[in-house]
Amino acid sequence: MNKLFTLSGLLLLTGSLATAQNIQNNPGSNHGNKFEQLGTILPTPNEQRTASGAPGVKYWQQRADYNIKCELDEKNLLLTGSETVTYTNNSPDPLTYIWLQLDENQHSTDRSANYQDATKMPEMGTTASLDKLSAKTNNGYGINITRLTDALGKNLKYTVNKTMMRIDLPVALRSGQQFIFNIDWNYKISDRMSIGGRGGYEYFPADGNYLFTMTQWYPRLCVYSDFQGWQNHQFTGRGEFALTFGNFKVQMTVPADHLVGSTGECINYSAVLNPTQLSRYNKAKTAAAPVEIQTLEEAKIAETKKASTKKTWVFQANNVRDFAWTASRKFIWDAMPQKIEANNNTVMCMSFYGKEAYNLYSKYSTRAVAHTIKTYSDFTIPYPYPVAQSIEAANGMEYPMICFNYGRTDVDGTYSESTKNGMLGVIIHEVGHNFFPMIVNSDERQWTWMDEGLNSFVEYLTEELWDNKFPSKKGPAHTIVDYMKLPKDELEPIMTNSENIARFGPNAYSKPATGLNILRETIMGRELFDYAFKEYARRWAFKHPEPADLFRTMEDASGEDLDWFWRGWFYGTDPCDIALDTVKFAKADFPKDVPAARARMVKVDRPAVNAFEDISKIRNREDKRINFYVDKNTAAQDFYYKYARGMVTVDTTTATRVETVLPLEPVPASEQGKYKEKYLYELSFSNKGGLVMPIIVEFTYKDGTKEIDRIPAQIWRHNELKTSKFYVKDKEVESILVDPLRETADIDTSNNSWGGKAKESKFHAFKAKSGGAVRGQSVGTNPMQKAAGK
Template sequence: MKRIFTSFLLTVSIAGAAIAQDIQNNPGSNHGNKFEQLGTILSTPNEQRTASGAPGAKYWQQRADYNIKCELDEKNLKLTGTETITYFNNSPDPLTYIWLQLDENEHSSLRNSGYQTSSTMPRATTTQNVDKTEVRAGDYDNGLGDVITRLVDATGKKLNYTINKTMMRVDLPAPLKPGAQFVFTVDWNYKISDRMTVGGRGGYEYFPEDGNYLFTMTQWYPRLCVYSDFQGWQNHQFTGRGEFALTFGNFRVQMTVPADHVIGGTGECINYAAVLSPAKLARYNKAKTSATPIEVVTLAEAKAAEKAPSTAKKTWVFQANNVRDFAWGSSRKFVWDAMGTKVGGRNVMAMSYYGKEAYNLYSKYSTRLVAHTIKTYSDFSIPYPYPVAQSVEASNGMEYPMICFNYGRTEKDGTYSESTKNGMIGVIIHEVGHNFFPMIVNSDERQWTWMDEGLNSFVEYLTEELWDNKFPSKKGAAYTIVDYMKLPKDELEPVMTNSENIVRFGPNAYSKPATALNILRESIMGRKLFDYAFKEYARRWAFKHPTPADLFRTMEDASGEDLDWFWRGWFYGTDPVDISLDSVKYAKADVNAKVPDMRPRNAPKVTPPQVNAFEDISKVRNRTDKNIKFQTDRDTATQDFYWKYDRSLVKVDTAKFEKMVKAMPAPEPFVEPLNDADKAKYDDKYFYEINVSNKGGLVMPVIVEFTYKDGSKWVDRIPVQIWRLNEKHASKFYILDKEVASIKLDPMRETADIDETNNYWGKAPEKSKFQLFKQKMNGPVRGQSSGLNPMQVSASK
């Protein structure tokens, strides 16, 4: 069969227009756009979702319970399973079919989503990259993806189904009525892919040095799509980017694996006594009340297992309630440590699984980071509700309920670079934090990545800041998004854009919304108002399916702040922040000024009658209508001088009028000279007028720092509403007690201003330089420390 090769270098193009646009209500004007309400841009409130942002009285959501049995065939790299699903129709709609996700089909050459982006031929590449991106003509089947072997209802009757790429429609034998449930069983299997070459979130990693595997079993079972009040069936195919929209339910999962494997999974293992030795079980029980991590499986035990693989099997049984998904990791390479941590009055088991390659990092940090993360996120949202939280080192970065897969490996000598350590800290906090967003506050990641990644990146930033005050956070602080915001408009799209249509995915879906929320907290609302409203959003939508409108409305409802201008600018638009300090006027008061001459400069003149210059048709017709009589004709007492003057019934002697004007005395002045006390008070005042312009287009508060000639400083925070009547230009008048040496806008870099060169009046700081280099391609395994590091240098002394 003819083989066609495509390049591994992809030029990403926009796959579709942005979903949400920054609608201008008053185009062409300098006002009436940025501060208009979102109005019909947001979904219409109803009985399911209220105008306050809270779930309505008739809010509903579906439920799916799973009973799964599976077996991992390590020798043949295959997973075989059977699952019985109980689907509860809590909607008001009768359903004639249901949709399941077959996300493993992402790896199939026949049944993947079919999405492609532009690609170009490289000047040079590697065989690994060629094999990774190879495409064959015709109906070539690479053998990957889900194989459905049986689909029956509760009575064993065969069900009809249709597979469309990464989704499967199951046709119901009869409509599933509101309030009813449907039970069916599906048997399946698939070849486990090499995650390190094929890519993706799940699969295996092979370690040639010891001949063992590390399995990350994710998106591994057919699972229900979400059927919701706001979109019906979630029908976006899985392309590998936009993640998951899932239904809550209860899981019972039995996993049969090699007997020497250790499993970490969603929920609690309910048969540790059957799968752990007495010594390991005793360590686990001790860890429940330990303040520091205890190794349930030690490094020595993991190394010994690597050298003598078992051919026997064991079955681990896990139970997880009220979760939206289930994932697990399995390997004989795992060191496993754990400790109990108190969160919201309950004991949560914080645990980590990692190979010897990550031991010196993970044994010191991972479980402590898990505990720190669930505690901190609980403070900013809701108390962590689950019994366990786990981190697995797998050269990865992906999240699931109660378990996540992260990276961070050392050199062979056990040392590591600071960047590897910080990267590991950041990814563990981020992925553990996903337990809250979207595992609990269950947004649709397939449609709105930012509601998952952006909100989580924001709280990740808060958590990193509380881990170490010197931690080098990569997103959250306003200045970190500047380079993205200043890109040309054809490289940008609104945050409110479907996941698959974003060119620069990381900055758009992660960094920009995280930065926006941090700016909202620190520089617009203040921490107290913001934190209360954000917690209210988490409380309202915990274990539910929120939409962007629910977040926007709740933040306003719980804070008393009109933030439509903020959502419009940061989430619906692509304009950057660029506020320019255009000019400064300076003055001193003339305390010895003479009282002005108050004589009139222009003598009054006789004013003509104040009647309309044109007699309109209504006046003419009213006057000729014999049935109409005007009130001033009815009541002659109303006919004063001007009634007659307007009708030329009286005349004004112009000469006499002018003579009377000349004889008028000069008016009394309404001001008088300052006394000595006033002179002393106001002679020390300094008057300034600053003029600013909005060059970027995104309205923001104007933060002005005055540096006085004595070296002291004062910061004025002008609220964003100063732009409401003119969105392009604004000015403010100041009366100060000291003379100003310089003025600077946004001194703490709070607003993500993309051009700081126009932020100064007076002496600007000297420009600094930085070195610029081109990065080499094909680096080490993700999260793998490489090269000489300070730890090695220190150890060599």
């Protein structure tokens, strides 16, 4: 006969449970909701998109090829262009019209689609803001169409609706046919630093020069797809772009002393570079470190002279969805190659930047570009393009083979650690966008998370492989907690249209990135996840994936049923809050002496490393196959490399941390029986947040050893509100901690422990010093200056 134990328990937390907010299958029950299949929530598979998540046998997509000529008028801040577009209808549908995007209309007072939010009268304001509010006429911005004809020169009828333009076709464009049209246009280039936007110019009054970032600058085709027809949603400045692949040949005529960086390869460097620059560029092709093609001193000289003549640069880009470029006489330009072994592709990694960013960009930018395309290639598909480049423009935006980033030093050339880390993060992020969505071409106008979230996740993997001490903010589960615990009226599911998101960054960037990292580290494991994620990238490279294609592929390639995870993390707003409610235990021997509270002095680290060592950092450090970029490349090490490792000391303090051990009640000797040498525990849990997640339990034994048990999320399957787990242990447990490495984004860790686990200390946060309007500018006193005695 089995002996019935009466277990003495410790109640840590009780409370009511939140109601789940995602789609319910059996809303009147405590089961049958969170683990049901997504079913009809996902679109029905068909011949274009299969149930496995792969493109179907009849998958199709459109194509648009461009031949563009444009001229930059620096004096009048005007861009004039003409383009010939060849549009191929690969769909089975006859088309009677086509849609184009006119993104520059965003800046127009009468053609903008920037729909109004509620406003209030402030107590004070500026005359500029009043001028903007009282404007009644066209402010002169926006794209002007001066000619639109077919291939034979016959005028075409068109309609402009805010940021969209419809061209009515003379006859229906049938499946397999092409339509060629010519369009001439111009627009006044905007001051990006004052009125915002992704493209335009920045003016430098100290030297009287401009830095031009030419983005969303030409009329371009919308996507016509199998799943929604025309994607012609207006551009309001937030939801980005849905674009069609094609080949580009672009000629830019600019002042003769400007350097041009662009999508694609320049096919006439011999005509636009002087012999010294051309020689340096050829040397850079085989260099082991960045080679300056235009040096700092040469850029400073160029700033003082303004050419009266012009040059035409010609670039070719194949199989890209967009095209962007930059021009300025201020640029320093450096380059080095990066070999992608998987496809035997040698990529020219390049950076363009002004003197204001020299001490940061010359050391880090091109190296970060090279590291990024190599790392992303390992996690997705081999980088297929010949060029990848980073442009310092006090910005953060991406286009095929080119991106615009920030990162400027103080006047004396020093910089803060936050500026350096912010610059590295934005370069990795924007270069990474070459993969999501420039190659895996999701619809940014509808699903921001499919490019920003997936890209932020691989950005996190890349940052972690750059430096094991990099203070990554998007990826570790504990960093999303503050967002997850917000009131429900401040949250939307990840599966929300870009324009409707209230908290854009956490929702579209951090939460999906965190969810994918939880899948990788905690739910699926690295091997299964990495294979499935790579398969998604392979299947949908140079195609138009939708969310269901990602969800289905991850399950199809891994053999894991993840519908419960997509349902909770992507379709719902419930947070994770798993409480360890009670611990019942029985034991054969229990000490009478209870450790008293104790205090110890702890050192407070000042360098900007994560205060919490998340599971990815730990596993990366333990993986002997991983060599971190900054450890093996001494050229990428600086003052802060040493500062983060305690090799230099600038400022330290001490604080007191109190650790308490709660008393344990012994089991009577009469209850010990044949289990005298065993320790029995029953752990009861409640799902207070509503989001089902794995339960990770760390046991700390009296002898100081630890053991972790990882309980799959399916333990909640038959009761989504409460569950329990019974353990038989050979050693006595001193304390129990749920989610010890903070892998599940649990929003309330106060209910996660039993026994002698101390609460976390407070962390005092302060607002950073304000230092100006330029994004990414290093300002104020920094440790580098202190260490130098400045």
